[in-house]
Amino acid sequence: MKQIQQREDIRLLVHTFYDEIRVDNLLGPIFNSHIKNEQWPAHLEKLTDFWVTALFGENCFKGNPTMKHRIVDKNLNHSISEHHFKQWVSLWHKTIDSLFEGALANRAKKASENMAVGQFGAILNFRE
Numbered sequence: 212m213k214q215i216q217q218r219e220d221i222r223l224l225v226h227t228f229y230d231e232i233r234v235d236n237l238l239g240p241i242f243n244s245h246i247k248n249e250q251w252p253a254h255l256e257k258l259t260d261f262w263v264t265a266l267f268g269e270n271c272f273k274g275n276p277t278m279k280h281r282i283v284d285k286n287l288n289h290s291i292s293e294h295h296f297k298q299w300v301s302l303w304h305k306t307i308d309s310l311f312e313g314a315l316a317n318r319a320k321k322a323s324e325n326m327a328v329g330q331f332g333a334i335l336n337f338r339e
Contacts, residue, residue, distance in 0.1 A: 214313035221262045224319070225255055228306040237298050241291075245283055265322055266315050280330050281337045289338050296327035 215221060229251075232238050246254050257274060264272040284291040303323045307316050 212310075212312040215266065215311050215315040215319065218259065218263055218267075220311065221266065222255075222259045224306060224310060225259045225262060227310065228303055229255060229258070231302050231306060232299070235298065235302060237295065238302070241283065241287065241295070245286070262319065266319055276326075277330060277333045280334055284334045284337070289334075291331075291334055293331055296331045300324055300327050 213220070215224070229242075232242055257272070260272040261274070261276070263269050280291070300323050304320050307320055
């Protein structure tokens with residue numbers, strides 16, 4: 212098992228993870244209805260940038276994940292629940308554990324937990 216050391220490691224992690232997300236019974240329909248097939252390559256690159264920024268501190272991510280999550284929740288009649296975020300975190304942890312070990316792998320798992328709490332809280336606060 213190797214450690215996360217470079218962008219290519221994060222790229223592998225992100226691509227492997229979202230391959231799982233896209234076929235997940237709970238999360239797949241949400242992602243697949245909001246991201247068209249031809250949009251996935253750019254989306255995966257943006258998510259790779261996000262995690263490179265989060266884990267390596269390189270300032271390459273540009274975007275507003277909170278606003279995107281709020282829009283998706285609104286499109287789904289405010290039906291995103293804590294269960295969705297728990298499933299996302301669970302799949303992220305499983306993917307990391309299947310590919311990597313070490314300090315950055317652990318930091319990526321902890322960051323996903325913090326993100327899930329923060330994003331779900333932001334969604335709840337945005338609901339009317």
